[in-house]
Amino acid sequence: MKKTFPWGATVGADDIIQSSSSGIVCADRQDIIIWVNEKAEAILGMKAGQLLGSAITELDIGRESSRELVNGNAEIIFYREGRKLLISQNPLRSKRNVVGAIYTISDISGLDKNENQSHLQCKVESIIEGSHDGIILTDHEKIVKVNSSFLRISGLKKEKVEGIAIADLADSSHVCLKSINEVFYLVHQKKKSITIMRKMHRGNEIYITGTPALCDGKIDHVTVNIRDVTELQRLQEQVSRLTALYLSTPDDTLAAGLAGENIIVESPVMKGAVDLAVRIAPVDSVVLIHGESGTGKEVLARLIHRLSARSKGPFISINCGAIPEHLLESELFGYEKGSFTGAWREGKPGLFELANGGIIFLDEVGEMPLNLQVKLLKVLQDMEVYRVGGIKPVKFDVRVIAATNRNLRDMVKEGKFREDLFYRLYVVPIEVPPLRERREDIFPLTWHFLKQYNQKYKQSKTFSSELITILETYNWPGNVRELQNIVERLVVTGDTDLLKPEHLPHSIHQRSEMEGFSFKNSGTSGIARLSHAREQVERAMLTQALKMKQTTREIARLLGVDHSTVVRKLRKFGLSGAEKHQGKGSGKG
Numbered sequence: 001m002k003k004t005f006p007w008g009a010t011v012g013a014d015d016i017i018q019s020s021s022s023g024i025v026c027a028d029r030q031d032i033i034i035w036v037n038e039k040a041e042a043i044l045g046m047k048a049g050q051l052l053g054s055a056i057t058e059l060d061i062g063r064e065s066s067r068e069l070v071n072g073n074a075e076i077i078f079y080r081e082g083r084k085l086l087i088s089q090n091p092l093r094s095k096r097n098v099v100g101a102i103y104t105i106s107d108i109s110g111l112d113k114n115e116n117q118s119h120l121q122c123k124v125e126s127i128i129e130g131s132h133d134g135i136i137l138t139d140h141e142k143i144v145k146v147n148s149s150f151l152r153i154s155g156l157k158k159e160k161v162e163g164i165a166i167a168d169l170a171d172s173s174h175v176c177l178k179s180i181n182e183v184f185y186l187v188h189q190k191k192k193s194i195t196i197m198r199k200m201h202r203g204n205e206i207y208i209t210g211t212p213a214l215c216d217g218k219i220d221h222v223t224v225n226i227r228d229v230t231e232l233q234r235l236q237e238q239v240s241r242l243t244a245l246y247l248s249t250p251d252d253t254l255a256a257g258l259a260g261e262n263i264i265v266e267s268p269v270m271k272g273a274v275d276l277a278v279r280i281a282p283v284d285s286v287v288l289i290h291g292e293s294g295t296g297k298e299v300l301a302r303l304i305h306r307l308s309a310r311s312k313g314p315f316i317s318i319n320c321g322a323i324p325e326h327l328l329e330s331e332l333f334g335y336e337k338g339s340f341t342g343a344w345r346e347g348k349p350g351l352f353e354l355a356n357g358g359i360i361f362l363d364e365v366g367e368m369p370l371n372l373q374v375k376l377l378k379v380l381q382d383m384e385v386y387r388v389g390g391i392k393p394v395k396f397d398v399r400v401i402a403a404t405n406r407n408l409r410d411m412v413k414e415g416k417f418r419e420d421l422f423y424r425l426y427v428v429p430i431e432v433p434p435l436r437e438r439r440e441d442i443f444p445l446t447w448h449f450l451k452q453y454n455q456k457y458k459q460s461k462t463f464s465s466e467l468i469t470i471l472e473t474y475n476w477p478g479n480v481r482e483l484q485n486i487v488e489r490l491v492v493t494g495d496t497d498l499l500k501p502e503h504l505p506h507s508i509h510q511r512s513e514m515e516g517f518s519f520k521n522s523g524t525s526g527i528a529r530l531s532h533a534r535e536q537v538e539r540a541m542l543t544q545a546l547k548m549k550q551t552t553r554e555i556a557r558l559l560g561v562d563h564s565t566v567v568r569k570l571r572k573f574g575l576s577g578a579e580k581h582q583g584k585g586s587g588k589g
Contacts, residue, residue: 020130023105026092031056034100043085043105061087061105084108134226136180141165143180150176153206153228175200180224183210187222204230263303264445267438273430274300280428281307286380288425289403291432294481297403298363300432305359310399313358316351321367329372333379335388352385356396365425366406366417373418380424400425435476435483442472445480449487461491464500473544474508539573542566546575
């Protein structure tokens, strides 16, 4: 998420984190480091490439932190190479579930007892002001100070808050102010930290935590922390997607194979297809790639070529369905001079000859006529060809990769494809799934194409979360090719930098909303009753929402209905995963 200031500067979440004066290290639940900022690299004396993928416990500060912080300490002091480091640990959450830990490392070597008190106070104020959470400092009776994050969350003015008496907040109509009053007196009553949850008028959920500062067993003052959970959830969705895009670490084989390739892979099913291509690339086996049009079959073929021993040789691609039948034989196998009217005077080598030492890619091989299939089988077996009109064989050494969007087995049964050729090609089959079956790839592919066309057309467009949601739920009959074309169209035709659903072609917006809906029934008229149609729409919308959200409460917010309505409808339609989602959403909040 980026913020554009009136003077034109654009600042993103990554800019803010990188600008932090503290080192920040993120680790997953297995204590594996998944992200560091530049300040952490400087403090630890190691580059990100050395840290990412390592266990936090392998570092000296990590071992000490794991030992000390597990005992309930919020932060520890650690001495390293003559420096004094302050290390704190906080849970890393995703949709309220703990998915790892965030370590904040500050070099406080200069903050000893003899340091100027005003300098220390300045640092403390900087930390308070830099917090994303709202922070309110109080004394015995009034609000002393608030940070800018509190003003952002509450929408209040600083001069209207600082100096106001806590007792005067009890009857306030503002949720934040009334909550500060509640927490303040609960802390004094219980003499311990208290957290309450409230919902603001605009619908955002906030958590208000009051923490007492004790002196000789008495409360000296109370610090109140306000966290906008709804805002953090929106940020977390974006962080999760960016993490999937930039921090995904496939296995070593796949990582080595994709080095330098513009192949975006996030879904498990596509990772399996790419990994198979990487593993069979070094050998010379015939490969048959099957997948719908636009799924990226040629991209996979080019990956195999780049990773093979034939990478220095040519990669010759031919679409067997795009060349007229009477020209296909001469294109594939070549012809001698004077062999037919219109031929080149000196003759012409075929594509198999041109591919010598490399790879020939026979795209849409299922479109090849039967009479040519016989000759192709002979060529594949003998690795030699007779040109049209020729009497001497021409030998060559090529590897064959074929691709088709048709079911060749069915074509064999129908007599439209030779069985012996099918089994000659069907040595290593690779299935490339359609984009609708690997929706995890839609988001990273979208941003990849957006970056590509922003650079090409010198634009700075970005997508709203609503537009991304539509792209992720659309069925993409044209697969990756259609997605790429749509992104290019949005970049060149969008009239604002922030692209929204209204910028999409009407056909995509409409089809996304109606995907999977069917209003027919078994009646004689062929038209469903209104009640039946309504049920179909409700079922389709709930099915779609189950794919997009984790809990029934989130689904209720998405659809704009009560939580109880969602639970009742899920039970009514017997949707898969209904009980699981109900369990997740049954807790507080």
